[in-house]
Every structure is written in C-alpha cells, then in structure tokens.
C-alpha cells in the first residue's frame with residue numbers, strides 16, 4: 452500500500468495504491484467494506500466519502516425502518532437475514548442500534564385488502580409472519596383512527612375507510628446513525644481505513660495492456676477501472692466498489708454503466724404534541740407499547756414513532772407523479788404537508804388537527820424502476836452496489852456479503868444465518884426475474 456490516511460483522516464492522498472477502494476460510507480458501502488475486509492484480512496480496504504462522517508448521505512435521512520415483508524424468496528432472504536444481523540450487532544456485539552421491534556401495520560380499505568390477499572399468502576409461504584386484524588379489533592386498538600366515513604367531503608375526495616389491519620411482525624425501527632457508526636467501528640477493528648471529506652471525482656479508466664501512446668485507451672483496447680481521481684489525489688485500486696447511493700450515476704454515467712436506478716425524493720415531517728400521545732403509546736399490536744410503523748396507502752402516508760425522542764414521523768409514500776432527478780440538497784416540497792397531506796390525514800386521524808410539523812427533511816431513494824430489487828453488478832476492475840429502492844438499510848448486510856462474494860468470484864453468497872443466494876440473481880446480465888407482488 453502507498454500513502455495511508457489515518458482513521459481520523461484529513462491528510463492528502465498522493466497516488467495511493469489500495470487493493471479495494473469503496474466509494475460511499477452509507478449503510479451499503481460500510482457493510483460492503485466490512486465483509487470485504489473480514490474475508491480478505493490481508494488486503495488493504497479503504498472507504499472514502501465526500502461527507503464528514505459515516506452514514507451522512509441518504510442513510511441519515513431515512514425513516515429507519517427494517518421490514519422483511521416480501522413475496523419472493525430473494526427479497527425476503529436479503530432483508531430477513533439483515534434483520535437477524537442487526538440483532539447480532541446489538542445483542543452479541545454490544546452496539547446500540549436502538550432496535551425497537553414494533554411491527555409494520557398496513558391499514559387497508561376493503562378493495563385494497565382484496566388485492567393483497569394473494570400476495571399475503573405468497574409472503575407467508577416464503578416465511579413472513581403476518582397477522583390480520585378485523586375492523587372491530589383495529590378500532591379497539593386504535594381509538595384515534597376514524598373508520599366511519601360517509602360525509603360528502605370524504606366521498607368527494609374518494610377516500611375509503613379502513614376495514615382491515617395487516618401486521619408484519621419482524622419489523623421495526625433502527626437508529627440508522629447507530630447502525631453506520633457500528634459498521635464503521637467493526638470495519639476499523641479489522642484494520643480497514645476510512646477517509647471522509649474525500650470526493651471521488653471520476654473513475655480512472657485504463658487499458659489492461661498500456662502501450663504508452665497518447666490517447667489511450669483506444670476503442671480496440673480492453674479497459675478496466677483502476678481507481679478514482681479524488682479531491683485528495685489519485686487513488687489506484689485493484690477493485691473499486693461504487694456504493695455512492697443516488698450519486699452513483701455521476702461516476703457511472705460517464706463510463707456508460709447503467710445502474711437500473713434513478714433518484715427520487717421523499718420527505719419526512721416530525722410531530723410532537725400531547726394530542727398525539729395516545730396514538731404514539733398504542734398497545735396491543737406487539738410487545739413494545741408503541742404504535743407499529745403504520746402505513747395508510749389510501750392516502751400515501753406512513754407514521755413512525757421515533758422511540759428515542761417520543762415523536763411521530765410522518766412520511767409521504769407516494770410514487771407515481773413524483774419526478775426523478777438527482778439533487779444534492781433536496782427540500783420538502785412547499786405546501787406538501789399543509790395543503791395536501793393534512794386534509795386527507797385529518798379524515799383518518801383527527802388527532803392531527805391544527806398540528807404543524809416541528810421539523811422536516813427530504814432525502815432521495817435509489818429507485819430500481821425494473822423490479823425494485825437491489826443491484827450488484829461487477830464490471831472490469833469494479834463492482835457497483837445499490838439501486839435498493841427504499842430498502843437499503845433493511846438489506847445492507849446481505850448486500851455487503853454479496854459484494855464480498857462477487858469480489859471473490861463466487862457464484863453464491865452466504866448471508867447471515869446461513870441462507871445462500873446466487874450472486875448473478877441481483878446482477879444485470881443474468882438477473883433473476885423477480886416480481887414483488889405485494890403492492891398496496
């Protein structure tokens with residue numbers, strides 16, 4: 452290895468050589484780095500990030516929900532094994548991830564419930580624990596939920612009352628910051644290195660056999676990625692892992708690599724008010740006396756109790772109608788809560804009457820528009836990982852292990868707990884055709 456940056460890392464890099472360079476210190480980049488170093492202890496592995504610490508990109512802006520609801524074995528395996536790993540990180544390795552397993556509750560009207568009956572059976576058949584609650588049970592457990600409509604206004608708005616609750620049990624809240632910090636600690640313990648405030652400006656493309664003529668690489672030469680030009684100098688690497696989340700396109704578009712991904716914004720609004728205490732402290736759905744993560748697809752809204760601060764986060768889960776496009780500093784759309792969400796939310800949860808958010812932010816999700824399943828795709832000298840479509844935290848450990856298997860050239864990756872998946876199944880060339888059918 453050439454010039455090493457120490458763990459607190461702001462010195463300059465002069466034509467450093469590494470075995471593995473990971474670009475991006477989000478949940479996925481750090482998981483990848485951890486498993487690459489674990490399985491290749493003799494190799495030099497460094498993570499660089501343009502921001503000042505671990506997990507400050509979209510991981511910091513996420514809702515921090517883990518969820519194993521999937522109708523395909525592939526997606527179930529990716530998330531279920533990662534959830535087990537979170538419990539190991541917290542329970543056995545002593546990291547504080549703030550794991551709060553309060554479940555994931557869908558509140559569905561009659562028509563939507565009819566549509567998801569079959570997918571619910573498919574999800575059960577791959578191993579997901581799902582409970583359903585009849586209307587009267589939902590009403591008993593959630594006295595704040597209005598379930599009797601019939602006024603002219605709700606009819607005009609086309610809103611239908613909740614008839615059924617569907618609870619997925621092995622789900623809950625995680626402190627995303629605690630997660631990325633713990634991954635960084637485990638990675639550094641193994642001798643990995645990190646360099647923050649270091650932007651990868653471009654990937655270096657070189658011919659495999661350089662002949663020393665100006666203008667290389669020529670079209671007839673075999674090319675590969677040999678590292679990155681960064682804000683602190685050139686870093687040469689045997690393998691470059693691009694885990695730059697929604698920003699990956701900035702590095703990969705110039706080299707003609709398609710990630711099957713486009714960025715899309717999503718906002719979260721934070722509420723804390725005594726009027727919401729009863730809703731927050733809902734009992735009876737899980738062993739945790741808190742409202743489960745609750746999604747009302749009829750109005751594209753979800754609610755998450757943040758256990759560390761006793762607040763309720765409200766997210767807007769709409770998709771169609773929202774534009775694609777990378778933004779460095781996305782902001783909540785003006786009036787999205789006050790002029791839009793609020794009026795429909797009030798019909799279902801009148802306890803929000805007159806409440807305004809204390810805080811809000813917007814992040815971007817890396818949407819795989821093809822099949823909503825993550826992508827791990829090798830190319831000469833590099834591996835891309837991402838396109839996790841809003842489930843990057845929930846699947847981070849399984850993705851990290853699969854990146855390490857791809858690096859080793861293995862056909863299969865062993866996930867935490869012993870399940871195996873075929874690496875090519877989430878690649879691009881020989882991707883397995885998977886279609887998640889649970890759509891609400």
Ligand SMILES: Cc1cc2nc3c(=O)[nH]c(=O)nc-3n(C[C@H](O)[C@H](O)[C@H](O)COP(=O)(O)OP(=O)(O)OC[C@H]3O[C@@H](n4cnc5c(N)ncnc54)[C@H](O)[C@@H]3O)c2cc1C
Nearest residue numbers: 475477479501508509510513514516651696814843844845
């Ligand atoms: C509002 C919202 C709610 C969400 N809720 C959930 C949820 O509840 N559960 C869940 O599982 N997922 C959720 N997600 C999705 C989740 O945030 C992502 O899937 C996950 O964070 C992806 O991790 P990542 O490591 O790929 O990306 P990031 O955390 O964005 O990491 C990429 C890193 O790369 C760095 N980087 C980018 N370009 C460069 C460069 N050129 N040089 C150096 N560094 C670079 C960035 O600074 C960043 O730190 C949500 C997303 C949003 C926006």
